[in-house]
Amino acid sequence: MVNKSNKDLLGLIFLCSLLKGASGQTDLHVFSRDGENISLPCNNALNVCTSTSWIYSKSSKSVTLFEKGIKNNDIKRRERLSLGSDCSLNIYKVTTEDRGGYTCRQFVNTKKHTDINVYLHVLHVSPSSTQTEIRPGRSFTLSCQLYIHSRYPCNNLFTSVGFELVWVNKAGVNLRSDSRYQISSSPHHCISTLTTTLLHEDDNTEWTCQVTKGNKVETSVRYTVTYSGKKTTF
The missing domain is CATH 2.60.40.10 (Immunoglobulins)
Incomplete structure (x- = not known):
């Protein structure tokens, strides 16, 4: 064994x-x-x-x-x-x-x-909610997934080589340090999710998922939340 x-x-x-x-x-x-x-x-x-x-x-x-x-x-x-x-x-x-x-x-x-x-x-970000559900008071989840070659063990790519999936705000501050956000990661599947309860001031708020290695950002996807029937942009 x-x-x-x-x-x-x-x-x-x-x-x-x-x-x-x-x-x-x-x-x-x-x-x-x-x-x-x-x-x-x-x-x-x-x-x-x-x-x-x-x-x-x-x-x-x-x-x-x-x-x-x-x-x-x-x-x-x-x-x-x-x-x-x-x-x-x-x-x-x-x-x-x-x-x-x-x-x-x-x-x-x-x-x-x-x-x-x-x-x-290839990095991809998607919301779990429909556009009509994106409003203050609602729980909101973003999923960030890195699509990789199937031959690569995703867990080893992150833990051994040193790549990370990181959520930051518009100022570049890591959201893991903010108790308002619940961030969970599944390194075996190269997925990181961000969950929060939306506030009124979150209209036009920008969150970004990054692939990093050390201090270097390899790529990133930005997601901007909008209210009042506006379109959500990337």
């Missing part, structure tokens, strides 16, 4: 093996939010993209997005993908479905190539 300490060690070894590419290079982590335009770097790119392929993997499936500079016409999101002049992969209006692993494969010749792995994680 494997005890808890051994399980934690095995989990850490598994994560470290994922963080290293086959060539010994450290894999890249890119964080984005819904609707953002991003560019995934191909750090091993040569001078021309005709030797560059991009391969996408999610769960146990993989699909070629670009093969030696030519886009695959049989993929659903082809209109949102393009190659940059440096052979980076541009994704227009990112969604949570774009999360996963991306491999930039650079062909040196017909038999030899090098790979670099880029893992895209």
Whole structure:
């Protein structure tokens, strides 16, 4: 029987093996939010993209997005993908479905190539209430989830590598220090929820969920509460 300490060690070894590419290079982590335009770097790119392929993997499936500079016409999101002049992969209006692993494969010749792995994680915030329920006196909950590659143990990504989900107000103050807010986290599922009872002065109040590592903010999603039938904006 494997005890808890051994399980934690095995989990850490598994994560470290994922963080290293086959060539010994450290894999890249890119964080984005819904609707953002991003560019995934191909750090091993040569001078021309005709030797560059991009391969996408999610769960146990993989699909070629670009093969030696030519886009695959049989993929659903082809209109949102393009190659940059440096052979980076541009994704227009990112969604949570774009999360996963991306491999930039650079062909040196017909038999030899090098790979670099880029893992895209997408942050999403959503309310538990409908717009008509967002008013003073009501309990209000926001859910913040980081959508990641299914191969990554979410708990280890946060506890071992050091990423965190943090709620802050407009001034950047961590809301965990304010007893008015109940914040609960589920690191196994990369989710953090914020719950509070809305006050009259919360109209146009802004709360932000951030992905941080140390003092660095990797990405964030802002949510602004509005009353009187106004739309809630992101």
